[in-house]
Amino acid sequence: MRANFSTTAAASGFRDFLAADNPLPRLSSVLQEVIACGQDPDTNADRLARLVTGDAALSARILKTVNAAYYGFSGEISSIRHAIVLIGFGEVVNLAVGLAFIGIMLPDSDDTFYRHFRDHSLATANLALFMAEKLALRERSTIFTGGLLHDLGRLLLYAWQPETYRRIMAGSVQRQQSPLILEHELLGIDHPTAGSLAGTYWHLPESLTAPMGTHHALLPEPCGFPLTGLIRLADIIAARAGYPAIPGAPPPRLPSAVWTHLQRTWPHISRDRLKLWQEELRPGIDQLKELPGQAPSPGRIPHDNPEPH
Numbered sequence: 312m313r314a315n316f317s318t319t320a321a322a323s324g325f326r327d328f329l330a331a332d333n334p335l336p337r338l339s340s341v342l343q344e345v346i347a348c349g350q351d352p353d354t355n356a357d358r359l360a361r362l363v364t365g366d367a368a369l370s371a372r373i374l375k376t377v378n379a380a381y382y383g384f385s386g387e388i389s390s391i392r393h394a395i396v397l398i399g400f401g402e403v404v405n406l407a408v409g410l411a412f413i414g415i416m417l418p419d420s421d422d423t424f425y426r427h428f429r430d431h432s433l434a435t436a437n438l439a440l441f442m443a444e445k446l447a448l449r450e451r452s453t454i455f456t457g458g459l460l461h462d463l464g465r466l467l468l469y470a471w472q473p474e475t476y477r478r479i480m481a482g483s484v485q486r487q488q489s490p491l492i493l494e495h496e497l498l499g500i501d502h503p504t505a506g507s508l509a510g511t512y513w514h515l516p517e518s519l520t521a522p523m524g525t526h527h528a529l530l531p532e533p534c535g536f537p538l539t540g541l542i543r544l545a546d547i548i549a550a551r552a553g554y555p556a557i558p559g560a561p562p563p564r565l566p567s568a569v570w571t572h573l574q575r576t577w578p579h580i581s582r583d584r585l586k587l588w589q590e591e592l593r594p595g596i597d598q599l600k601e602l603p604g605q606a607p608s609p610g611r612i613p614h615d616n617p618e619p620h
Contacts, residue, residue: 321499322508328471329512338513341366342411346514349404356400360392363407372410373403376455402452405519409436409456412463424480427558428466432459434554439545445588446577450518450538457522457542460515462556464506464523465490472498484559491527503527529566540573544580 344362348354364370370391377388377398388394395403413429436458443454469476479493494501506523509515522539526546543565549555550562573580 318499322504325467325471325500325505325508326512329467329509339366339411341369342408345404345407345411346516349401349516350514356392356395359400359403360390360395363391363403369407369411372413373406376406376410377452398452399449401516401518402450405456405516406452408515408519409452409459412460424469424477425466427556428462428469431549431554431556432462434549434552435459435461435542435545438548438552439542441591442541442545442580442588446541446579448538453518454538454541457519457538458545460506460519461522461526461542461546462502462506463509464502464504465556467509468494468498468500468502468505480557480560483557483561487561489563490557490560501527527563529568540569540576543569544573 341362345359348359348362363373373391373394374388377394388397391403436455439458440451440455443451448454475497479490479497482488482493482497483490491501491503503524503526507520510520510523518538522542525539526543547563547565555562
């Protein structure tokens with residue numbers, strides 16, 4: 312598999328960036344308490360409900376999301392406590408983390424990087440959620456949040472070294488080369504490694520850190536798989552549906568080993584099935600404009616498959 316890449320100096324410099332004052336908003340006290348609550352073996356649903364309810368905006372976003380059609384409740388969940396009972400403690404923690412991080416993805420800036428990043432992240436999250444619903448998976452909040460945060464390392468590298476990362480994006484488009492290669496060359500650290508380091512630094516759940524660190528691996532990762540595989544597939548479909556992380560850069564492809572692993576895990580996933588799903592994906596993409604971030608609706612969903620190679 313492709314190992315996450317960083318030089319010692321680059322990793323050290325990136326960790327210093329995470330610890331210091333930087334252009335990104337700091338994690339709110341509520342979010343820090345929610346993360347800690349999720350890791351505390353002695354905690355309970357009432358404590359989590361009180362923490363989340365204490366942030367009215369976050370609570371409203373969670374209820375709006377879990378009442379979306381993909382969750383199958385359609386307005387039935389009226390409180391955070393009710394959400395915990397129906398979808399699970401860990402699922403609510405992961406969803407709270409993801410929706411809270413949307414604020415970090417939307418700084419007060421006219422920089423188009425943030426708009427493209429937000430749109431790609433929301434598209435990936437919603438497409439992953441769509442497939443989770445099709446496969447009748449229970450871990451829908453984890454899959455949604457994993458899709459939302461899968462490229463967080465890219466955002467952090469850009470905030471850390473914006474001029475250099477602009478060169479990476481331009482070079483990826485001009486040379487039609489994976490940005491991972493240019494990240495290695497110009498920064499000494501790639502965005503999956505950056506995401507993994509950040510997830511560890513912020514004590515995020517492993518179920519969310521795994522997709523950040525392994526979504527470009529050449530082989531299936533035992534940790535975080537198979538859910539990470541669905542997020543990778545959603546990442547590819549999102550890019551080909553008009554929501555690329557870097558417009559004009561070569562779209563990602565799914566390694567053959569990962570595709571084979573997905574098919575073995577869920578036999579319903581096939582090229583023919585994906586063709587049938589793509590029409591159904593249109594409404595899912597259109598719902599993006601109704602979720603936090605308000606990504607625009609694309610003109611069409613392409614009919615080519617995210618074929619493995």
